[in-house]
Amino acid sequence: MTLTVKCPQCQKPVTWDASSAFKPFCSERCKLIDLGDWASEKHAIPVKDDISEELLDQLGYEEADFFKTAD
Structure with a gap:
């Protein structure tokens, strides 16, 4: 059985x-147009911040903590 989808x-x-x-x-042209749309942010995956900066501050996290390397 062959599956057919729409470009x-x-x-x-x-x-x-x-x-x-x-x-x-259907073609490289359509693929590149879509890639360009993602690159120019015409398409985007919605993101909801679950943790606010205020909550991180209350918990005592500093921005620098996220960039520490393990020793």
């Missing part, structure tokens, strides 16, 4: 198999 950039059908060199994209 995320142009929506053309793409066969999902070993012969599809740029899957899930």
Whole structure:
């Protein structure tokens, strides 16, 4: 059974198999356009800060603590 998906950039059908060199994209052009969108931050993965700076201060953590090397 051959799986067919839509190219995320142009929506053309793409066969999902070993012969599809740029899957899930239909071409190198679409792949590079998508890469450029990520590089220019048109796409982003949302991040929620679970720990606020205030909480870290209350717990006694200093920014320099995060860059210490193990001796």
